[in-house]
Amino acid sequence: MKHSQILKRAWKILWDYKLLWIFGLILALTTSSMPRNQLSWSANDSQQPSPDMEFSPNEPFWPQMAEEFERGMEEAFDELERILDTQNPDQLERRILSAILIFVGVMMVLGLIGTVLKYIAQTALIKMVNHFEETAEKLKAREGWRLGWSRESWRLFLVDLVVFLPAFALGAFAFGTAIVPIIAFSSGMPARGVLGLVASIGLILLFILFALVLGALVSLVKPVVFRKIVLEEQGVFEGIKSGWQMFRSAWKEYGLLWLILTGIDLIWPLVMFPFFLVAGGIGLLLGGGVTFLTGGRLIEAGDPSMVWSIVLGGILFLIVLIVPLAFLGGLREVFQSSSWTLAYRELKAEGLLADGNGGALLLPEEES
Numbered sequence: 001m002k003h004s005q006i007l008k009r010a011w012k013i014l015w016d017y018k019l020l021w022i023f024g025l026i027l028a029l030t031t032s033s034m035p036r037n038q039l040s041w042s043a044n045d046s047q048q049p050s051p052d053m054e055f056s057p058n059e060p061f062w063p064q065m066a067e068e069f070e071r072g073m074e075e076a077f078d079e080l081e082r083i084l085d086t087q088n089p090d091q092l093e094r095r096i097l098s099a100i101l102i103f104v105g106v107m108m109v110l111g112l113i114g115t116v117l118k119y120i121a122q123t124a125l126i127k128m129v130n131h132f133e134e135t136a137e138k139l140k141a142r143e144g145w146r147l148g149w150s151r152e153s154w155r156l157f158l159v160d161l162v163v164f165l166p167a168f169a170l171g172a173f174a175f176g177t178a179i180v181p182i183i184a185f186s187s188g189m190p191a192r193g194v195l196g197l198v199a200s201i202g203l204i205l206l207f208i209l210f211a212l213v214l215g216a217l218v219s220l221v222k223p224v225v226f227r228k229i230v231l232e233e234q235g236v237f238e239g240i241k242s243g244w245q246m247f248r249s250a251w252k253e254y255g256l257l258w259l260i261l262t263g264i265d266l267i268w269p270l271v272m273f274p275f276f277l278v279a280g281g282i283g284l285l286l287g288g289g290v291t292f293l294t295g296g297r298l299i300e301a302g303d304p305s306m307v308w309s310i311v312l313g314g315i316l317f318l319i320v321l322i323v324p325l326a327f328l329g330g331l332r333e334v335f336q337s338s339s340w341t342l343a344y345r346e347l348k349a350e351g352l353l354a355d356g357n358g359g360a361l362l363l364p365e366e367e368s
Contacts, residue, residue: 001253001346003260010338013129017138020128020334021327023121023148027337028329029322030118099311119156124148125337126230133345152230159225159236163218174207220258221247223340231344250347257343261336268332272325279321287317 014020127147128139139147225243228234234242247254291313 001250001257001343001350003253003256006257006339006342006346007260009342010335013132013338014331014335017128017132019138019141019144020125020338021330022141023124023128023144024330024332024334024337025326026117026121026330027125027333028326030114030121031333103311115157119153120145120148122148122156122226122337123150123153123230125334126227126341127152129338129341130231130345133342152233155229155236155239156226159222159229159240162236162240163222167214167218171207171211174210175204177203220251220254224254224344227341227344231341246347253347254343257339261339264332264336272328275325275328276321279324283317283320286320287313287315289313290316 124144124147128144131147132138221244224247225239228243228246229236229239232239232242291309294309294312
């Protein structure tokens with residue numbers, strides 16, 4: 001596989017087929033293409049245990065922890081009941097709570113819509129690039145949406161679900177196993193407590209290493225499985241099986257492409273950082289200005305209605321920050337998706353498909 005030609009072709013498709021940007025933008029808004037906020041905590045910022053949270057070293061640790069958790073939940077519900085009490089004179093607390101509940105509800109609805117749009121956009125990108133390579137025809141937005149709104153997009157969701165559920169169960173089991181030594185030995189002698197801590201740290205590090213390796217393998221195979229399902233209309237488990245076979249037969253080619261695209265992922269935050277600073281600065285100016293103009297007097301007077309002015313300014317800040325960064329992230333999504341689709345087409349055209357016995361199954365040459 002000629003990786004340089006694939007990347008050049010993907011770059012050319014990115015700029016020639018601008019309708020793909022719409023679906024790339026959807027992917028950027030619904031996946032991890034946006035820059036993540038990295039928080040660094042110093043010793044002064046770290047949370048300190050509450051003064052009234054004391055554990056006796058002579059009693060079992062877990063029952064004490066359960067008791068503290070139950071007490072904390074009771075206090076939280078008491079506080080919530082106090083805020084919602086109609087006799088509560090502090091309207092600011094109720095306004096803040098209402099804003100938080102509305103925000104959570106909106107985010108849940110947006111999360112559901114985003115999940116649906118994510119798989120539609122993934123399917124549309126794969127099909128549109130494949131169609132463009134076969135016919136040189138650029139589809140319209142409505143046609144691309146129809147391609148994405150299909151059974152294949154639902155199957156992509158099921159593939160992620162099939163991968164996530166066992167991984168989550170395995171991770172929960174591994175983490176539970178890792179903290180068992182601490183729980184078992186924390187109420188015993190100090191020496192045994194140290195032994196439990198060392199054992200837990202070792203198990204946690206081993207689990208992290210295993211999770212990294214498993215995650216890398218999944219990210220290697222999943223693009224092949226997705227294109228098996230979308231371009232060949234295979235079922236979920238059939239696509240996983242045949243995609244794994246195709247990956248095994250051409251793991252070096254796919255591995256090198258994965259390394260190149262992973263390298264782009266690693267340097268991407270450095271590319272995005274200047275845009276993040278500029279967009280963040282403009283967002284602060286606009287959001288802060290709107291908050292001051294609409295609620296400056298309310299803030300000075302301590303009026304509870306100031307919460308909605310702050311919310312409005314915060315929404316404007318997020319829009320100004322997210323939109324340009326999401327646009328750039330969408331270009332990246334289009335480039336990477338196109339690269340995987342072109343690689344799949346080339347390897348299929350070269351006949352590098354594995355048969356059921358692990359050998360090479362030669363296919364007729366296809367137009368690339």
